[in-house]
Amino acid sequence: MAETAYKPKVLIVGAGLGGLTLAQVFRKHNIPFEIFERDEHEVARTQGWSLTIHSIVDELFKAFPDDMPNFKDSVHHLNPLNLETQVVFYFHNDRLGTENSPSTPTLRANRLLLRKWLATKIDVQYGRVASKIERINNQMVVTFKNGTIATGDIVVGADGANSMVREHVLGTPNKEVLRNTPISSITGEVKLSGELFARQLEIAHSMAIIPVTTGDAWNNLFIGLTKVDPDSQSGSFFWVISWHDPVAQQTGRVSANALPREERLELAKKMTAHMDPKFRRILEETPADGIRDLGWVPTDCHLDAIPLGRATLLGDAVHLMMPYKAEGGYHAMRDALHLGKLVAELETPDDAALYRALSSFYGEMLPRGAEAVELSRYFQQNFRKDKTGVKAWGHPVRSLPDERLEIGPHGVQSVTKGICKLDLVPSV
Numbered sequence: 001m002a003e004t005a006y007k008p009k010v011l012i013v014g015a016g017l018g019g020l021t022l023a024q025v026f027r028k029h030n031i032p033f034e035i036f037e038r039d040e041h042e043v044a045r046t047q048g049w050s051l052t053i054h055s056i057v058d059e060l061f062k063a064f065p066d067d068m069p070n071f072k073d074s075v076h077h078l079n080p081l082n083l084e085t086q087v088v089f090y091f092h093n094d095r096l097g098t099e100n101s102p103s104t105p106t107l108r109a110n111r112l113l114l115r116k117w118l119a120t121k122i123d124v125q126y127g128r129v130a131s132k133i134e135r136i137n138n139q140m141v142v143t144f145k146n147g148t149i150a151t152g153d154i155v156v157g158a159d160g161a162n163s164m165v166r167e168h169v170l171g172t173p174n175k176e177v178l179r180n181t182p183i184s185s186i187t188g189e190v191k192l193s194g195e196l197f198a199r200q201l202e203i204a205h206s207m208a209i210i211p212v213t214t215g216d217a218w219n220n221l222f223i224g225l226t227k228v229d230p231d232s233q234s235g236s237f238f239w240v241i242s243w244h245d246p247v248a249q250q251t252g253r254v255s256a257n258a259l260p261r262e263e264r265l266e267l268a269k270k271m272t273a274h275m276d277p278k279f280r281r282i283l284e285e286t287p288a289d290g291i292r293d294l295g296w297v298p299t300d301c302h303l304d305a306i307p308l309g310r311a312t313l314l315g316d317a318v319h320l321m322m323p324y325k326a327e328g329g330y331h332a333m334r335d336a337l338h339l340g341k342l343v344a345e346l347e348t349p350d351d352a353a354l355y356r357a358l359s360s361f362y363g364e365m366l367p368r369g370a371e372a373v374e375l376s377r378y379f380q381q382n383f384r385k386d387k388t389g390v391k392a393w394g395h396p397v398r399s400l401p402d403e404r405l406e407i408g409p410h411g412v413q414s415v416t417k418g419i420c421k422l423d424l425v426p427s428v
């Protein structure tokens with residue numbers, strides 16, 4: 001991409017995956033920017049455990065500066081084990097999934113490590129909560145709750161589900177844009193070591209979705225690896241058991257969240273008591289203090305149009321989706337790569353040039369985002385009804401054999417594969 005003489009100053013509100021991706025594109029093209037994050041520091045709150053990067057890895061490398069650290073070494077959640085990303089869907093009594101390979105390239109990234117990688121040489125201004133955005137002549141002015149202001153030529157709202165920038169752009173409160181989804185959940189975290197660690201990885205190296213009931217596709221047990229410890233002998237896992245709950249959709253509240261952690265854990269165990277013992281094991285090993293206090297009902301939305309102006313949006317501020325395929329972060333990064341390229345190609349400072357670029361951006365992003373939101377919801381509701389329609393990040397899934405892992409002091413010593421034998425008994 002040829003460098004242009006015009007380089008607008010961009011104010012990026014939100015230092016999540018989308019905002020940081022955009023910042024790296026700007027860093028490569030010497031486009032001036034400031035990036036602001038409402039959190040006080042990078043680990044002020046948990047923002048998910050891991051997500052799968054697919055189909056944009058080569059594009060990331062081309063769009064980013066040459067001084068970025070090695071991607072896989074920096075973010076792969078299976079490091080230092082010599083195992084590949086593996087995603088599994090237990091469909092009735094079949095083990096379906098996809099694995100990283102030349103024909104199905106995927107990499108499951110630890111979300112915190114990915115965010116740190118994306119923040120390489122980026123000066124994130126933490127603790128900056130935007131409260132007002134306005135255009136004064138040809139300048140955009142962002143006012144923050146601490147009384148400070150920032151000025152630039154363009155504002156990008158990468159500030160997530162409850163985007164303040166979206167409220168400015170649309171002139172509509174967030175509560176009128178977001179829609180509750182009919183789901184409740186209980187979430188747990190646990191560290192497993194030794195034999196338990198190996199047995200858990202046999203279910204899926206990276207993540208697995210297992211039906212809790214056969215009649216309602218909303219009811220699932222989601223199990224995932226967060227990271228492997230440096231000694232290769234233990235790792236951190238998370239699980240989410242979800243169920244269909246129209247009341248949560250109507251009220252915006254999950255009744256189970258009012259229960260003490262011990263009772264939520266016992267409820268999760270009761271809901272999975274009929275399942276194959278190997279799936280229940282992670283719940284049995286979870287202590288009560290491993291139950292997460294989430295206290296929220298998942299929401300989703302997608303915008304059909306965005307008014308043209310010098311403030312724009314990307315990621316969850318445009319297309320917020322259910323978390324079960326971890327596609328939200330991926331699409332935010334895709335948005336940022338596209339928007340960054342268009343801004344870098346601007347040749348003049350006039351509104352018309354910017355609006356042409358944004359029209360091109362919206363023409364690609366809005367339909368892609370809307371499709372992703374609806375597919376995420378459809379996947380949650382229907383993926384067990386027809387396994388021929390099950391895909392993992394664009395790749396058709398295939399039947400996978402069971403595995404037996406032997407992990408020694410220096411990592412995986414052997415992987416033995418055999419016939420998948422399950423006891424997926426529907427609950428009553």
